[in-house]
Amino acid sequence: MAHNNTHETEWKGYEKAIFQISFIYFLIQSVPLDWKYYKTVFSIQWSQLNYHDLINITRYYPQFITPSAPEFGYVNWLIVLGIAAIVAAIWTFRNKERTDYDTLYYWLRVVLRYRLAFGVIGYGIIKLFPVQLPGPTLSDLNTPYGDYFTWKIFALTTGISTAWYESFLGLIEIVGGLLLLNRKTVTIGAGLLAAFLVNVVIVNFAYDIGDQVYSSYLLLIALALLVYDTPRLFQLLVLGKKTIANKFHIVFTNQQKSIRTVLRTAFLLFTLLFVGVTGYNYNKDAYIYPKTPGLKNAYGYYNVKEFSINGKPIPYSLTDPQRWQNVVFEKWATISVRTSRPLNVNISNGTSSSQDDIDRKYELAGAGGRNYFNYGIDSVNQVLKLQNKNSTAENWSLHYERPDEKTIILSGKNEKQDSVYIVLDKINKQYLQLKGRRKPLTL
Helix, strand or coil: CEEECCCCCCCCHHHHHHHHHHHHHHHHHHCCCCHHHHHHHHHCCHHHCCHHHHHHHHCCCCCCCCCCCHHHHHHHHHHHHHHHHHHHHHHHHHCCCCCCCHHHHHHHHHHHHHHHHHHHHHHHHHHHCCCCCCCCCHHHHCCCHHHECHHHHHHHHHHHCCCCHHHHHHHHHHHHHHHCCCHHHHHHHHHHHHHHHHHHHHHHHHCCCCCHHHHHHHHHHHHHHHHCCHHHHHHHHHCCCCCCCCCCEEECCHHHHHHHHHHHHHHHHHHHHHHHHHHHHHHHCCCCCCCCECCCCCCEEEEEEEEEECCEECCCCCCCCCCCCEEEECCECEEEEECCCCCCCECCCCCCCCCCHHHCCCCCECECCEEEEEEEEECCCCEEEEEECCCCCCEEEEEEEEEECCEEEEEEECCCCCEEEEEEEEECCCCHHHHCCCCCCCC
């Protein structure tokens, strides 16, 4: 392997020092050195892939300490920087005679190009379908605005536009990532992604989404790739002066070219695998919401017409902690109940991977005001087995009757073994968000 540089220059002392620190820093940040990462990779059931497995592979970055809050994750950056400074000092001492690092700089950019492409294409695909930010559920449409964390408001607002806006955002990430795979279009791709990721970082901080560190990490890589051509772009576009492109490149042997082609093809095939798996999950099992179908023809919003405990009727109340106010049956096996009693609000972002419906928490994450129950159906005995997803120690067993298509009668025991009797009356409620504003509406 040789290199060809028609404009070879000797590096200044401070340039070498900055490069040495940067080289070590970005290698530690980009190349998986944590054994737990490889444990995750080898624990994946490749015959039953899901997009969470693939996302877990793409979002690696070193964590020496687990932060108590997302913004404290930047401490890990300082640790990596300290390690890089120490190694760079030793490197300088042992290699004082070297005049340039053009070849190493080339390979560092290769690592950063593929690391950034790996990350943004992964997230781009789950926006393109869209899986990352699905539209609001019926329970969401019946939850007061003030009962949401800011991140959930952003997620639902973006998810409403699933057919257009979110998919467009994903397309930008995918296109930017693919541009990084060709050396001639790296600057275009890095510039596109830098502009995109600035917005992502700001959104993470403004809405407290929780991915501040990772989005900043991807932005840092994009900016590092842009640095290479920034002086020439400034001279050309701002100063309007004649600018000579950097002609440095590596001359590969035929065997090395073949290896490079194989690796690039493998990367693209993995990307296509990612597309296929995500598309399958989106059409068959969105995976962020429960997958088990709910009670047949029960989907809808219900007013709680009657509510009794141990034979004692409790009239409708906005303050009684026992009284159910309204109920939503989702298309999947979840019902959500509006009450005034305190509940355990799920403060996660709800995107953790799980095959079990009870552990799929996105529908209740970041929201208050409603208790979410996962339920199993015994259709022979007409019994619903409810388990509270906000507090898994709470279990209800309720017999159901359906005297007509609008009414569901529930009777049985709650978690305290009290006898309960509940009559639900389905309301044909209309939602402006689903109707749009192109036609006259009467609600």
